Amino acid sequence: MRVYLDNNATTLVDPQVTACMEPFQTQVYGNPNSLHAFGSESHIDLNNAMEKIYAGIHAPKSDSIIITSCATESNNWVLKSIYFDYIMSGRKDHIIISEVEHPSIIAGARFLEKLGVKVTYLPINSEGIVTAQSVRDNITPKTALVSVMWANNETGAIFPVEEIGEICKEHDVLFHTDAVQAIGKIPVDVQSLNVDYLTFSAHKFHGPKGVGALYMKKGKELTPLLHGGEHMAGLRSGTLNVAGIIGMGKAMELAIDCLDFEMPDVEELRDKLEDALLKIKDTFVVTPREKRTRNTMLISFRGVEGESMLWDLNKAGIGASTGSACASVDLEANPVMEAIGADDDLAHTAIRFSLSRFTTEEEIDYTIGVVHEAVERLRGISSSYAYTPKNHESAL
Amino acid sequence: MRVYLDNNATTLVDPQVTACMEPFQTQVYGNPNSLHAFGSESHIDLNNAMEKIYAGIHAPKSDSIIITSCATESNNWVLKSIYFDYIMSGRKDHIIISEVEHPSIIAGARFLEKLGVKVTYLPINSEGIVTAQSVRDNITPKTALVSVMWANNETGAIFPVEEIGEICKEHDVLFHTDAVQAIGKIPVDVQSLNVDYLTFSAHKFHGPKGVGALYMKKGKELTPLLHGGEHMAGLRSGTLNVAGIIGMGKAMELAIDCLDFEMPDVEELRDKLEDALLKIKDTFVVTPREKRTRNTMLISFRGVEGESMLWDLNKAGIGASTGSACASVDLEANPVMEAIGADDDLAHTAIRFSLSRFTTEEEIDYTIGVVHEAVERLRGISSSYAYTPKNHESAL
Numbered sequence: 001m002r003v004y005l006d007n008n009a010t011t012l013v014d015p016q017v018t019a020c021m022e023p024f025q026t027q028v029y030g031n032p033n034s035l036h037a038f039g040s041e042s043h044i045d046l047n048n049a050m051e052k053i054y055a056g057i058h059a060p061k062s063d064s065i066i067i068t069s070c071a072t073e074s075n076n077w078v079l080k081s082i083y084f085d086y087i088m089s090g091r092k093d094h095i096i097i098s099e100v101e102h103p104s105i106i107a108g109a110r111f112l113e114k115l116g117v118k119v120t121y122l123p124i125n126s127e128g129i130v131t132a133q134s135v136r137d138n139i140t141p142k143t144a145l146v147s148v149m150w151a152n153n154e155t156g157a158i159f160p161v162e163e164i165g166e167i168c169k170e171h172d173v174l175f176h177t178d179a180v181q182a183i184g185k186i187p188v189d190v191q192s193l194n195v196d197y198l199t200f201s202a203h204k205f206h207g208p209k210g211v212g213a214l215y216m217k218k219g220k221e222l223t224p225l226l227h228g229g230e231h232m233a234g235l236r237s238g239t240l241n242v243a244g245i246i247g248m249g250k251a252m253e254l255a256i257d258c259l260d261f262e263m264p265d266v267e268e269l270r271d272k273l274e275d276a277l278l279k280i281k282d283t284f285v286v287t288p289r290e291k292r293t294r295n296t297m298l299i300s301f302r303g304v305e306g307e308s309m310l311w312d313l314n315k316a317g318i319g320a321s322t323g324s325a326c327a328s329v330d331l332e333a334n335p336v337m338e339a340i341g342a343d344d345d346l347a348h349t350a351i352r353f354s355l356s357r358f359t360t361e362e363e364i365d366y367t368i369g370v371v372h373e374a375v376e377r378l379r380g381i382s383s384s385y386a387y388t389p390k391n392h393e394s395a396l
Numbered sequence: 397m398r399v400y401l402d403n404n405a406t407t408l409v410d411p412q413v414t415a416c417m418e419p420f421q422t423q424v425y426g427n428p429n430s431l432h433a434f435g436s437e438s439h440i441d442l443n444n445a446m447e448k449i450y451a452g453i454h455a456p457k458s459d460s461i462i463i464t465s466c467a468t469e470s471n472n473w474v475l476k477s478i479y480f481d482y483i484m485s486g487r488k489d490h491i492i493i494s495e496v497e498h499p500s501i502i503a504g505a506r507f508l509e510k511l512g513v514k515v516t517y518l519p520i521n522s523e524g525i526v527t528a529q530s531v532r533d534n535i536t537p538k539t540a541l542v543s544v545m546w547a548n549n550e551t552g553a554i555f556p557v558e559e560i561g562e563i564c565k566e567h568d569v570l571f572h573t574d575a576v577q578a579i580g581k582i583p584v585d586v587q588s589l590n591v592d593y594l595t596f597s598a599h600k601f602h603g604p605k606g607v608g609a610l611y612m613k614k615g616k617e618l619t620p621l622l623h624g625g626e627h628m629a630g631l632r633s634g635t636l637n638v639a640g641i642i643g644m645g646k647a648m649e650l651a652i653d654c655l656d657f658e659m660p661d662v663e664e665l666r667d668k669l670e671d672a673l674l675k676i677k678d679t680f681v682v683t684p685r686e687k688r689t690r691n692t693m694l695i696s697f698r699g700v701e702g703e704s705m706l707w708d709l710n711k712a713g714i715g716a717s718t719g720s721a722c723a724s725v726d727l728e729a730n731p732v733m734e735a736i737g738a739d740d741d742l743a744h745t746a747i748r749f750s751l752s753r754f755t756t757e758e759e760i761d762y763t764i765g766v767v768h769e770a771v772e773r774l775r776g777i778s779s780s781y782a783y784t785p786k787n788h789e790s791a792l
Contacts, residue, residue, distance in 0.1 A: 002434075009430050010635055013421040025409035025604065034405050035706055036715035038398075069465030069606065072624045072634035104624035104633055111623050203635060208421065210465065210606045210637030225621070227507050228468045228500035237500055238468035239406055239599060241606030310431055319432035 002317040003363040007204075008153050008181060008296060008354035009321055013247070014206040020250040021208065024243035032240050033231065042242050049249025056252035057179075057198065057215060058189040064216045066236045067245055071180045071201035072104040073225065074214035075147075077236075078176045078197050079108040081222035082145045086174075087117055092144035094118040098130040099339050100154065102178055105147055122148070124339045128155045128287040128298075132163035139167065145174045150182035150198075154336040154352060156296025157287040158186065165194035174220070180204050184255030185263065185293040196220045202244070206356070207251030211244035262357040267294035269364045270355050274299070276368040280375050286340060286350070295356060298336065300349040303385020304378045309351050312374035318367055321352050345384050398713040399759040403600075404549050404577060404692060404750035405717055409643070410602040416646040417604065420639035428636050429627065438638050445645025452648035453575075453594065453611060454585040460612045462632045463641055467576045467597035468500040469621065470610035471543075473632075474572045474593050475504040477618035478541045482570075483513055488540035490514040494526040495735050496550065498574055501543055518544070520735045524551045524683040524694075528559035535563065541570045546578035546594075550732040550748060552692025553683040554582065561590035570616070576600050580651030581659065581689040592616045598640070602752070603647030607640035658753040663690035665760045666751050670695070672764040676771050682736060682746070691752060694732065696745040699781020700774045705747050708770035714763055717748050741780050 004012065024045070030038030032046060053065055068074045079095070086092045097109050099121045109119045120138045122130050130148055139146070146168050151158050161177050168175035176197035182188050184205035190198060198215040202208055214236075216222065221235060228237025274297050277283060282302035301309065306322035313320050337347040353367075379385045400408065420441070426434030428442060449461055464470045475491070482488045493505050495517045505515045516534045518526050526544055535542070542564050547554050557573050564571035572593035578584050580601035586594060594611040598604055610632075612618065617631060624633025670693050673679060678698035697705065702718035709716050733743040749763075775781045 004426070004434055006426070006430055006432065006434065009435075010425065010427040012425045015422050018418075018421045022414075025414045026411050029406065029408045030400075030402070030715065031406040034402055034715065034717055035703070036402065036710045036717070037713070038400055038402065038715040039405075069469065069637075070622075070634035072622050073465065073469075076622045076624070076633075102624070104622070107623035107625075107633070111619070201635075208637075208639070209635055210640050212634075223507070226466075226468050226472045226500070227503035228472070228498070229503075237472075237503070238466035238608075239597075239605055241465075243604070244606050307431070314432045317433070319426065319430065319434040321430060321432070 001363065001366050003367055004319045005353045005355060005359065005367065006319045006321050007356040008352065010203045010209065011206045011356055012358055013208055014251060014254055016254060017207055017247045017250045021243040021247040024246055028242070032242060033229065045246055046240070046242065049246045052249040052253045053213065056183065056188070056256050057200070058191050059215055060191065062218045063190070064218070064221065064233065064235065066214050066216065066232045067241070067248070068212040068214055068236060069210055069241070070212040071102070071178065071199045072212070074199035074212050075102065075104040075178055076108050077214055077222060077225040078145070078147065078199070079105065079112060080225060082174065083112055083115060083117060084223045086144040092142050094120070094140055094143045095145040095147065096120045096122060096135060096138050096143060097147045098122045098124065098149065098159075100124055100130070100152055100336055101147065101149055102153065102180070105178060124157075124336070126340055127291060128152065128157040128336055128340055129291065130159050132160045132167060135164050136167045139171045139173055143171070143173045145176060147176040147178070150177045150179040150188070151185065151293045152336065153181050154350075155287040155298045156181070156292035156354075158182075158291055158293060161195065162193040169194040181293060183252070184258065185295055187259060190215055190217070202248035202251050205251050205255040208244050208247040211241060211248045213248070258357050263294050266355050266357055266359065269359055269361060270295055270297060270353070272361075273297065273353060273364050273368060277371055280372065284346070286336065296352065296354045298350050298352050300337070300342070300346050301351070301375050301379075302346060302349060303382040304375055305348050306351055308378050309374055312378065313370060316370040318370055322350060397759070397762050399763055400715045401749045401751060401755070401763065402715045402717050403752040404748065406599050406605065407602045407752055408754055409604055410647060410650055412650060413603055413643045413646045417639040417643040420642055424638070428638060429625065441642055442636070442638065445642045448645040448649045449609065452579065452584070452652050453596070454587050455611055456587065458614045459586070460614070460617065460629065460631065462610050462612065462628045463637070463644070464608040464610055464632060465606055465637070466608040467498070467574065467595045468608070470595035470597075470608050471498065471500040471574055472504050473610060473618060473621040474541070474543065474595070475501065475508060476621060478570065479508055479511065479513060480619045482540040488538050490516070490536055490539045491541040491543065492516045492518060492531060492534050492539060493543045494518045494520065494545065494555075496520055496526070496548055496732055497543065497545055498549065498576070501574060520553075520732070522736055523687060524548065524553040524732060524736055525687065526555050528556045528563055531560050532563045535567045535569055539567070539569045541572060543572040543574070546573045546575040546584065547581065547689045548732065549577050550746075551683040551694045552577070552688035552750075554578075554687055554689060557591065558589040565590040577689060579648070580654065581691055583655060586611055586613070598644035598647050601647050601651040604640050604643040607637060607644045609644070654753050659690050662751050662753055662755065665755055665757060666691055666693055666749070668757075669693065669749060669760050669764060673767055676768065680742070682732065692748065692750045694746050694748045696733070696738070696742050697747070697771050697775075698742060698745060699778040700771055701744050702747055704774050705770055708774065709766060712766040714766055718746060
């Protein structure tokens with residue numbers, strides 16, 4: 001059996017999405033900027049797709065959603081253009097992000113530090129959450145931007161973006177949120193809170209890879225990251241990825257439709273998996289269930305190194321991860337585990353399971369069995385776990 | 397009949413390319429950065445695709461080809477990172493580009509001017525070509541970069557990149573070329589000349605939209621434009637567009653295969669069209685044929701406004717353009733026509749026909765008939781053309 005439980009890294013493209021995209025490669029292939037019919041014949045479908053994307057985050061037409069190539073581009077755009085538009089002139093000199101932002105925000109902020117920008121990295125609390133109070137405590141008159149994600153990729157922890165947005169508004173500070181892990185999992189309504197910029201990406205909600213977006217509130221336009229022609233109102237140049245945009249539109253429509261109907265089932269399956277795994281002793285889940293997205297669980301089995309567990313899971317056909325795919329090749333300790341103050345042993349034991357609407361109960365039942373066996377096997381050969389005599393009792 | 401003659405704007409995706417891409421949406425969909433089999437199962441195909449891309453431009457393995465989202469991203473990356481890496485420190489303060497670069501280079505350079513960078517815009521000569529001498533004349537000890545395209549999008553004019561590369565080497569100046577219009581039309585061998593950075597894009601050679609690349613010579617790495625995880629050796633972050641990269645690989649392989657076998661046919665058809673249209677009096681083609689890419693012709697019919705001609709062509713099912721699709725919505729005079737010193741009347745009359753390996757002789761014969769009729773009709777109602785009594789003779 002093959003079981004894909006790494007949907008926070010990327011997702012299967014919904015076959016309905018690929019079906020929508022297909023005509024826009026070999027049949028309707030014109031450049032939408034061209035004046036002839038080969039160019040204009042995609043306009044209605046492009047407009048429909050954009051309407052679905054606007055509707056998906058409840059953005060009014062007066063605001064802008066600019067299609068990019070990925071969330072990493074959207075995040076880099078915000079950071080770098082805030083630098084050019086607000087910091088380079090000397091007006092402001094400070095930004096605030098959290099310690100657990102996506103690598104594109106962390107690495108972007110480190111780059112800005114080299115340019116002289118002051119960066120505050122907010123810690124998470126023991127529940128894995130960035131508090132609104134920590135934002136308030138760190139804003140200064142020179143703060144240009146707060147960038148805090150909506151939902152965490154590792155734990156699924158939902159951050160208090162509504163309160164953070166209010167605090168930013170109160171202090172006249174721009175607020176960006178990376179909502180990559182929120183779209184399709186929880187309702188995202190840009191009108192329900194004060195948010196100036198919001199990042200998302202199609203491949204996290206069963207759309208194609210290579211298509212992201214940046215929402216911008218009316219009046220909050222940024223210097224382009226990609227200068228050029230007049231594409232996307234001059235804000236992001238480059239020939240439109242027609243098939244990709246149409247795919248993102250369909251994926252957004254399906255994701256929103258599933259919020260009410262399929263996501264409760266996903267949550268039920270996640271809870272079934274979690275309940276069964278928590279029966280294994282010395283096992284911990286980060287962030288209380290009600291404060292998480294419905295598909296995600298970051299779980300630690302004391303004495304079981306994350307990579308070893310991944311290996312056993314992989315041999316059994318199950319795909320999970322020790323953390324963000326964007327940082328997975330370097331085999332470092334999970335940054336969230338470090339941030340919540342886990343000891344060294346525990347910091348290397350976290351495994352993330354992230355489900356999707358394509359996950360079945362049969363797959364979850366199978367996974368439960370495989371994990372139980374893996375924990376028993378790995379604790380049996382674990383040097384760190386064996387040191388405590390009480391652990392020599394059955395691991396289950 | 398529908399005839400697509402706007403292949404310099406974008407191209408039909410070759411059905412062989414879409415067939416290669418298809419499994420990488422709903423079947424092999426893992427994030428290649430993930431450690432499990434869902435992630436690694438695309439690695440062989442990704443490597444094969446990258447090998448085809450390297451082979452396509454004769455890049456040695458020790459050099460880097462970084463996949464981006466489009467040529468506009470690649471071009472912006474070069475300009476902005478040259479700024480951060482060489483200019484911001486005060487070491488250098490000057491770049492040289494041509495007046496007829498793609499809008500992403502022109503607009504990028506204008507942005508750098510706002511940051512204090514000095515930019516020289518090289519003119520083209522009466523053949524539509526940037527001379528190597530003009531590059532030599534403008535290099536100063538403070539010049540950081542020369543960016544001159546390999547082949548022009550409007551006229552097909554092939555620029556003397558080999559000589560320009562030599563001059564740059566002589567003066568220790570970095571050389572970037574936008575080769576978007578060269579790949580698949582003429583041989584591109586990065587080892588045959590001195591080039592540090594080279595831009596290209598899949599959708600210009602029957603690959604998918606949304607996938608570009610930047611070649612970098614060994615030792616000439618740039619600060620990333622998109623910071624983040626460790627994708628692409630840390631030089632360009634963002635989840636890999638797996639299907640897109642595999643599509644680009646296949647498209648490159650086909651394009652190179654066609655250089656010897658199909659491009660001569662394309663050239664023959666282009667020449668047939670050109671010979672037939674030049675029989676219309678008061679008609680001019682920019683750039684001598686032997687100095688152009690094989691698929692392109694920029695032709696002016698005195699007294700016939702470009703947009704009117706496009707309209708007539710479009711009604712007959714033919715897609716052509718007045719210039720770059722990236723600048724087509726603003727209906728300005730063709731910049732190349734302006735640059736070669738055409739008078740105001742002529743500057744608005746240019747029509748670009750760009751063929752591909754999918755163009756048929758039947759389509760060209762049909763187009764010849766339609767253009768002849770259109771010129772006759774439009775000159776008949778042209779105010780500018782009618783002023784000269786001699787023009788009242790038959791327009792043909």
